Amino acid sequence: GNSVTQMEGPVTLSEEAFLTINCTYTATGYPSLFWYVQYPGEGLQLLLKATKADDKGSNKGFEATYRKETTSFHLEKGSVQVSDSAVYFCALTGVVNSGGSNYKLTFGKGTLLTVNP
Amino acid sequence: DTAVSQTPKYLVTQMGNDKSIKCEQNLGHDTMYWYKQDSKKFLKIMFSYNNKELIINETVPNRFSPKSPDKAHLNLHINSLELGDSAVYFCASSRGQGSHPQHFGDGTRLSIL
Numbered sequence: 001g002n003s004v005t006q007m008e009g010p011v012t013l014s015e016e017a018f019l020t021i022n023c024t025y026t027a028t029g030y031p032s033l034f035w036y037v038q039y040p041g042e043g044l045q046l047l048l049k050a051t052k053a054d055d056k057g058s059n060k061g062f063e064a065t066y067r068k069e070t071t072s073f074h075l076e077k078g079s080v081q082v083s084d085s086a087v088y089f090c091a092l093t094g095v096v097n098s099g100g101s102n103y104k105l106t107f108g109k110g111t112l113l114t115v116n117p
Numbered sequence: 118d119t120a121v122s123q124t125p126k127y128l129v130t131q132m133g134n135d136k137s138i139k140c141e142q143n144l145g146h147d148t149m150y151w152y153k154q155d156s157k158k159f160l161k162i163m164f165s166y167n168n169k170e171l172i173i174n175e176t177v178p179n180r181f182s183p184k185s186p187d188k189a190h191l192n193l194h195i196n197s198l199e200l201g202d203s204a205v206y207f208c209a210s211s212r213g214q215g216s217h218p219q220h221f222g223d224g225t226r227l228s229i230l
Binding site for chain 2: 032034038041042043044045046049051087089093102103104105107109110112
């Protein structure tokens with residue numbers, strides 16, 4: 001079945017530091033890849049997505065590139081802010097059953113990021 | 118305007134009780150979902166409905182019964198609540214499946230005493 005593996009947290013950085021959160025996946029076919037962010041006490045929000053190999057998703061200074069050869073979708077940001085403190089989830093959509101037409105979103109375990117001033 | 122709204126936000130109840138969580142989306146989406154997030158933040162899909170029809174039913178105890186009266190609503194009823202049901206339950210919706218992103222509600226924190 002489909003699976004997503006992302007680096008375990010927590011990750012603690014100082015403001016303006018460089019951020020990388022690693023994410024690799026296993027899937028049949030051609031999944032779409034996502035990063036979602038969850039701020040304390042809130043639901044998940046889409047941060048960025050990529051739907052095919054070599055696509056780069058970007059938003060709010062974050063970016064991730066769909067790498068089919070390494071089955072990876074690492075999240076990066078050049079300079080983090082205190083307001084980026086949240087839990088980040090890597091996810092993919094894939095078919096529920098081989099040859100089927102129903103999709104489900106499979107999440108990684110989430111990475112807690114804390115940015116200190 | 119809240120896009121995906123869930124009620125209640127908090128639910129504290131005794132073991133053995135029956136409770137419901139309601140979800141409504143005003144985005145005009147066709148597909149709705151229920152997820153369970155455990156204390157370690159792990160998210161797992163429970164159910165998915167497309168145009169009021171159940172399309173995904175993961176290995177969830179049959180004490181959990183979703184109901185979709187129309188495309189904009191997906192409610193979750195839980196019978197005979199157990200301690201292990203304590204979690205945050207999220208409703209979500211999307212325009213379709215596949216590459217369409219999902220929009221999440223703020224969650225319902227269920228605590229079983």
